[in-house]
Amino acid sequence: MNFTILWFVLLFCGLALAQDDGGTCSPDTCNLLRDFGSRSEKLGAMETRLEDCESQILELRNNERTKVIFSAVATAGDKAIGPFDEDTTLIYNKVFTNIGNAYNPSTGIFAAPVAGVYYFSIYYHAGGHHEGKLFLYKNGQLMIMTHDHKSDSDTADNGGNAVFLQLQQGEQVYVQLAANCHVWGSDLHTTFNGFLVTLM
Amino acid sequence: MNFTILWFVLLFCGLALAQDDGGTCSPDTCNLLRDFGSRSEKLGAMETRLEDCESQILELRNNERTKVIFSAVATAGDKAIGPFDEDTTLIYNKVFTNIGNAYNPSTGIFAAPVAGVYYFSIYYHAGGHHEGKLFLYKNGQLMIMTHDHKSDSDTADNGGNAVFLQLQQGEQVYVQLAANCHVWGSDLHTTFNGFLVTLM
Amino acid sequence: MNFTILWFVLLFCGLALAQDDGGTCSPDTCNLLRDFGSRSEKLGAMETRLEDCESQILELRNNERTKVIFSAVATAGDKAIGPFDEDTTLIYNKVFTNIGNAYNPSTGIFAAPVAGVYYFSIYYHAGGHHEGKLFLYKNGQLMIMTHDHKSDSDTADNGGNAVFLQLQQGEQVYVQLAANCHVWGSDLHTTFNGFLVTLM
Numbered sequence: 001m002n003f004t005i006l007w008f009v010l011l012f013c014g015l016a017l018a019q020d021d022g023g024t025c026s027p028d029t030c031n032l033l034r035d036f037g038s039r040s041e042k043l044g045a046m047e048t049r050l051e052d053c054e055s056q057i058l059e060l061r062n063n064e065r066t067k068v069i070f071s072a073v074a075t076a077g078d079k080a081i082g083p084f085d086e087d088t089t090l091i092y093n094k095v096f097t098n099i100g101n102a103y104n105p106s107t108g109i110f111a112a113p114v115a116g117v118y119y120f121s122i123y124y125h126a127g128g129h130h131e132g133k134l135f136l137y138k139n140g141q142l143m144i145m146t147h148d149h150k151s152d153s154d155t156a157d158n159g160g161n162a163v164f165l166q167l168q169q170g171e172q173v174y175v176q177l178a179a180n181c182h183v184w185g186s187d188l189h190t191t192f193n194g195f196l197v198t199l200m
Numbered sequence: 201m202n203f204t205i206l207w208f209v210l211l212f213c214g215l216a217l218a219q220d221d222g223g224t225c226s227p228d229t230c231n232l233l234r235d236f237g238s239r240s241e242k243l244g245a246m247e248t249r250l251e252d253c254e255s256q257i258l259e260l261r262n263n264e265r266t267k268v269i270f271s272a273v274a275t276a277g278d279k280a281i282g283p284f285d286e287d288t289t290l291i292y293n294k295v296f297t298n299i300g301n302a303y304n305p306s307t308g309i310f311a312a313p314v315a316g317v318y319y320f321s322i323y324y325h326a327g328g329h330h331e332g333k334l335f336l337y338k339n340g341q342l343m344i345m346t347h348d349h350k351s352d353s354d355t356a357d358n359g360g361n362a363v364f365l366q367l368q369q370g371e372q373v374y375v376q377l378a379a380n381c382h383v384w385g386s387d388l389h390t391t392f393n394g395f396l397v398t399l400m
Numbered sequence: 401m402n403f404t405i406l407w408f409v410l411l412f413c414g415l416a417l418a419q420d421d422g423g424t425c426s427p428d429t430c431n432l433l434r435d436f437g438s439r440s441e442k443l444g445a446m447e448t449r450l451e452d453c454e455s456q457i458l459e460l461r462n463n464e465r466t467k468v469i470f471s472a473v474a475t476a477g478d479k480a481i482g483p484f485d486e487d488t489t490l491i492y493n494k495v496f497t498n499i500g501n502a503y504n505p506s507t508g509i510f511a512a513p514v515a516g517v518y519y520f521s522i523y524y525h526a527g528g529h530h531e532g533k534l535f536l537y538k539n540g541q542l543m544i545m546t547h548d549h550k551s552d553s554d555t556a557d558n559g560g561n562a563v564f565l566q567l568q569q570g571e572q573v574y575v576q577l578a579a580n581c582h583v584w585g586s587d588l589h590t591t592f593n594g595f596l597v598t599l600m
Contacts, residue, residue, distance in 0.1 A: 032433060033232060039440055040239055042447070047242070049450055050249055056457045057256050063464065064263065067398050069317050071364040073344070096343065097364040099317060099398075117469050117499060119595070121321075121521075123361045125346065135588075143496065144473070145588040146525065146558060153353035153553040158346060160360050160560050161523045162593050164471040164497040188335075188345040193362050195319070195397055197595055198467050198499075233432060240439055247442070250449055257456050264463065267598050269517050271564040273544070296543065297564040299517060299598075321521075323561045325546065353553040358546060360560050388535075388545040393562050395519070395597055 066114055068196035070103035071096040076185030083130050083180045090134065090177045092192040103194070109174045110192075112167040116199045121162035122146060122175055125189035126182055128155045133178035136163065139171050147178070156184075166200060266314055268396035270303035271296040276385030283330050283380045290334065290377045292392040303394070309374045310392075312367035316399045321362035322346060322375055325389035326382055328355040333378035336363065339371050347378070356384075366400060466514055468596035470503035471496040476585030483530050487576045490534065490583070492592040503594070509574045510592075512567035516599045521562035522546060522575055525589035526582055528555040533578035536563065539571050547578070556584075566600060 072092035074081055081090065091108035103110045112118065124146065126132030133147035146159035165173065175192055177183060183190045272292035274281055281290065291308035303310045312318065324346065326332030333347035346359035365373065375392055377383060383390045472492035474481055481490065491508035503510045512518065524546065526532030533547035546559035565573065575592055577583060583590045 032436065035440070036232065036236065036239075036436065039443060040235070042443060043239060043242060043246075046443075046447055046450055047246055049454065050246055050253070053253050053450070053453050053457060054249065056461065057253060057260070060260055060457070060460055060464065061256065064260065067317075069364050069397055071362075097317060097366055099366075099400075117467075117497060119593075121362050123346070125348075125359070142588065144591060145586075146523070147556075147589075148525075148558055149554075149556040151354075151554050154349075154351050154551075156347075156349040157558070158348055158357070158359040159525075159558040160362075161589070161591055162471075162521050163591060164469050164593055164595065166497055166499075186345075188342065189347075189361070191344060191361060191363060193319075193364055195364060197469055200499075236432065236436065236439075240435070243439060243442060243446075247446055250446055250453070253453050254449065257453060257460070260460055261456065264460065267517075269564050269597055271562075297517060297566055299566075299600075321562050323546070325548075325559070351554075354549075354551050356547075356549040358548055358557070358559040386545075388542065389547075389561070391544060391561055391563060393519075393564055395564060 063199055066196065066199060068100040068102045068113060068118070070098045070110065070195070071191060071193045072098070072103060072105055073187050074183065074185055074190045074192070075187035078186050080127060080130075080182040081185040081190075082177050082182035084177065086179045087135070087176045090175045090183070090192075092190075094187050109172050110194055112169055112171050114196070114199060115167065115169050117164055117166045117197045118173070118194055119162065119164050119197055120173055120192070120194040121160065123160040123189070123191050124158070125184040125186075126157050127184065128152065128157060130182045131178070131180065132157050132159060132183055133181040134159070134183065135176045135178060136161070136173065137176060138165055138167070138173050147181070164197065263399055266396065266399060268300040268302045268313060268318070270298045270310065270395070271391060271393045272298070272303060272305055273387050274383065274385055274390045274392070275387035278386050280327060280330075280382040281385040281390075282377050282382035284377065286379045287335070287376045290375045290383070290392075292390075294387050309372050310394055312369055312371050314396070314399060315367065315369050317364055317366050317397045318373070318394055319362065319364050319397050320373055320392070320394040321360065323360040323389070323391050324358070325384040325386075326357050327384065328352065328357060330382045331378070331380065332357050332359060332383055333381040334359070334383065335376045335378060336361070336373065337376060338365055338367070338373050347381070364397065463599055466596065466599060468500040468502045468513060468518070470498045470510065470595070471591060471593045472498070472503060472505055473587050474583065474585055474590045474592070475587035478586050480527060480530075480582040481585040481590070482577050482582035483580045484577065486579045487535070490575045490577045490592075492590075494587050509572050510594055512569055512571050514596070514599060515567065515569050517564055517566050517597045518573070518594055519562065519564050519597055520573055520592070520594040521560065523560040523589070523591050524558070525584040525586075526557050527584065528552065528557060530582045531578070531580065532557050532559060532583055533581040534559070534583065535576045535578060536561070536573065537576060538565055538567070538573050547581070564597065
């Protein structure tokens with residue numbers, strides 16, 4: 001008789017256990033474990049992708065932060081600069097803007113702080129009784145120039161030029177006033193300007 | 201006798217329960233719970249990093265979207281503009297480009313919509329029988345100029361200049377034609393150009 | 401009597417099952433499952449946000465990678481270019497920079513590789529015994545020009561101009577030397593420069 005009862009118990013408990021978790025809440029533990037495994041893999045994969053996003057954003061922000069912009073004028077208190085006996089680096093000594101401090105107003109020399117493509121423009125005003133002539137150099141190599149002739153009838157001249165140059169870090173760009181030439185040294189006319197267009 | 205049976209039941213159910221989850225599938229619930237806790241922490245940390253990415257991308261996109269670019273020419277139907285008795289703001293009334301509408305072709309005044317470094321360039325053509333002289337101002341302060349002398353023998357002159365200026369939001373840049381001077385008012389020669397190089 | 405016992409069994413097993421997992425380790429499976437479900441939803445939502453970040457970063461990087469910059473000079477071995485009987489496209493045949501190869505030094509024509517706003521500047525030097533006159537065209541439409549008069553007394557002239565133009569992909573910009581005019585063909589003076597300021 002005990003045994004009959006035990007069989008009832010066995011039957012009952014068996015049924016009860018079979019629907020155990022399922023009975024308490026679904027889905028059952030097996031699916032839970034399977035799902036949990038796949039979620040863990042996905043989490044790992046997403047973290048890798050997130051790290052990639054973070055590094056790309058950092059690069060974009062660094063590129064954006066790299067700013068090189070300058071404008072300066074060669075001033076000698078409203079009189080001519082030159083003529084000199086030889087070609088002379090023109091010192092644009094009054095600075096309007098010098099973001100990144102790549103232009104040196106004591107030497108007149110711009111040095112590229114980073115490799116990239118830069119824009120440079122020069123403008124001058126000069127009296128007519130001497131030639132006006134400016135050379136823009138990249139590391140001692142003549143790139144562009146602007147000049148006008150001596151003229152007794154035409155008492156003043158203007159000139160300008162511009163160029164985009166690809167520079168390596170440290171390469172220098174500067175302007176020379178040709179021998180026996182002059183430019184007007186007000187603090188408004190004879191300018192040297194440049195900026196970093198893009199990193200390369 | 202009831203009690204004897206109850207002890208059997210106790211024993212049976214105890215064993216059955218002991219191997220419950222473990223019996224159904226491995227690993228056991230304890231490890232599952234431990235892993236689950238650590239995964240949950242990682243998920244929270246990743247969400248914080250993701251939010252940081254999103255805000256940085258938004259900032260990069262806003263910077264990229266901020267565009268200020270204009271080009272305009274001063275036209276009077278192929279005749280000279282000026283001379284006037286006093287310095288007069290030159291109205292570059294025909295617009296080539298005005299992205300951001302920061303330049304006002306009715307007043308000739310550019311107003312910086314955002315703080316940043318801007319590039320400005322001016323060019324003019326003029327007959328020789330009057331002086332040509334243009335001043336570029338930032339908020340009433342003279343920045344740069346370009347001019348040439350009156351000349352009977354040289355019947356025409358050209359001039360130009362450019363500068364990078366750091367402006368606060370709302371600061372104004374404009375060009376004035378000097379008193380008793382003129383520039384040529386075709387719709388092709390005498391231009392005023394500028395663009396936002398970088399936010400600051 | 402069997403039934404009495406079965407009710408005991410029912411009662412006992414009911415209690416035992418109720419505290420099932422809870423008995424093995426806490427918190428119980430129900431909370432685990434609830435938490436797990438919410439974590440899974442969060443994981444899905446985060447993956448969507450991550451994909452959005454990735455696509456925006458890709459767009460930002462593509463914009464950054466789109467670089468169009470050129471500088472070239474019209475050279476004829478230190479003698480004049482022109483005069484010609486008709487307006488002639490000036491071929492700036494020596495290239496300083498040509499990032500993106502949008503400028504063709506064989507034809508003198510720049511073709512926009514992408515829609516955007518571009519900056520163009522031109523500068524020239526010329527002897528005085530002919531007129532110097534350059535036209536900058538966008539798709540056959542005259543945009544800006546620079547010129548100076550013939551002059552026997554003033555033996556040389558300089559001129560320049562610049563403009564920002566919004567171009568669709570494929571639109572062309574080029575410079576024409578006016579009929580019966582000339583410019584100086586050194587490899588240093590007469591330049592044509594441009595760059596992509598922004599995609600549009």
